[in-house]
Amino acid sequence: MRAISAVRTLVLNLAIIGATGHIGRSLIWRLGADDRFRVHAYARQPDLVRADAEGSGAILVEIGDTNVFDQKSFDVVINCIGAGDPARVAELGADLFWVTETFDNRILALLKDHPETLYINMSSGAVYGTSFAAPLDEHAEVARRVNDVRPEEWYGIVKRNAEAKHRAHASLNIVDLRVFSYFSRFLNLDGRLFVVDLVNAVLQRAPLMTSVDDPVRDYATPADLVRMITCIIDRWKHYGDGVNGAVDLYTKAPIGKFELIEAVEEKYGLIWNVEGNVEILSNTGVKLNYIPEYRGAAMWGYEPAYNSLDGLMHELEAIVQGV
Numbered sequence: 001m002r003a004i005s006a007v008r009t010l011v012l013n014l015a016i017i018g019a020t021g022h023i024g025r026s027l028i029w030r031l032g033a034d035d036r037f038r039v040h041a042y043a044r045q046p047d048l049v050r051a052d053a054e055g056s057g058a059i060l061v062e063i064g065d066t067n068v069f070d071q072k073s074f075d076v077v078i079n080c081i082g083a084g085d086p087a088r089v090a091e092l093g094a095d096l097f098w099v100t101e102t103f104d105n106r107i108l109a110l111l112k113d114h115p116e117t118l119y120i121n122m123s124s125g126a127v128y129g130t131s132f133a134a135p136l137d138e139h140a141e142v143a144r145r146v147n148d149v150r151p152e153e154w155y156g157i158v159k160r161n162a163e164a165k166h167r168a169h170a171s172l173n174i175v176d177l178r179v180f181s182y183f184s185r186f187l188n189l190d191g192r193l194f195v196v197d198l199v200n201a202v203l204q205r206a207p208l209m210t211s212v213d214d215p216v217r218d219y220a221t222p223a224d225l226v227r228m229i230t231c232i233i234d235r236w237k238h239y240g241d242g243v244n245g246a247v248d249l250y251t252k253a254p255i256g257k258f259e260l261i262e263a264v265e266e267k268y269g270l271i272w273n274v275e276g277n278v279e280i281l282s283n284t285g286v287k288l289n290y291i292p293e294y295r296g297a298a299m300w301g302y303e304p305a306y307n308s309l310d311g312l313m314h315e316l317e318a319i320v321q322g323v
């Protein structure tokens with residue numbers, strides 16, 4: 001067992017890579033107000049991070065370009081580089097592999113020079129593949145066609161490859177945090193997701209057009225994301241033999257699409273209609289149920305504060321109020 005570094009008992013230097021994305025912006029807002037951390041934020045457009053910090057009151061030690069983050073050492077590195085929006089995934093195409101691997105390899109190189117550093121990688125439920133007939137639990141298996149790899153599989157393959165590489169580096173402190181569905185006040189309202197259409201319908205007082213299907217999702221929000229990250233950091237701090245594994249982010253309960261629509265209708269007077277020809281985009285193929293059932297994070301002390309409906313409605317109200 002390795003000796004625990006004294007720095008783990010002090011304020012932690014924490015780097016957020018990809019600070020202008022949906023999750024990155026959420027973490028800037030929450031962790032930038034937490035006096036347990038000295039937050040360093042890196043993005044391709046640092047000015048956008050600066051504007052976010054000024055708007056939210058987040059305190060950041062440093063704001064820099066992603067080209068320079070690996071010139072320093074940190075206690076914790078959170079990798080938020082990614083493309084969660086289906087349209088953005090389609091736009092990246094093959095570059096999705098290159099972007100993911102490039103930043104992941106740079107962070108791994110940083111860890112090899114500073115092996116005590118904790119690396120939290122934002123992974124995805126897409127690692128479970130595109131077939132969701134069986135529960136997505138600790139016994140889940142992924143089957144792929146060897147000679148017919150389809151575009152909707154690329155995103156999951158990228159994430160799965162990264163996780164496999166991280167498990168191969170078993171001596172390093174790496175945790176892959178799988179996010180299935182995520183919602184916050186920092187949602188990109190130009191995105192191609194059902195929840196984006198829902199929010200825009202509320203803001204614009206316009207009818208929501210939706211498909212006849214009733215998919216079930218587990219929408220995590222910033223409060224539970226930060227609870228999970230805190231649990232991961234606490235485990236790393238208190239276990240001198242290191243930490244290397246993957247956990248799923250989940251809430252107290254998922255929600256169906258029409259249950260969510262009806263809740264928004266009741267609170268905001270949403271007008272909505274069902275149509276049979278509404279286009280559906282997905283990073284991982286169209287699926288009715290996309291629900292994490294692996295509860296390994298509970299053994300690390302994680303307990304969600306919200307169910308999907310309550311968390312989403314809390315963040316939606318912040319969007320409506322312009323908070």
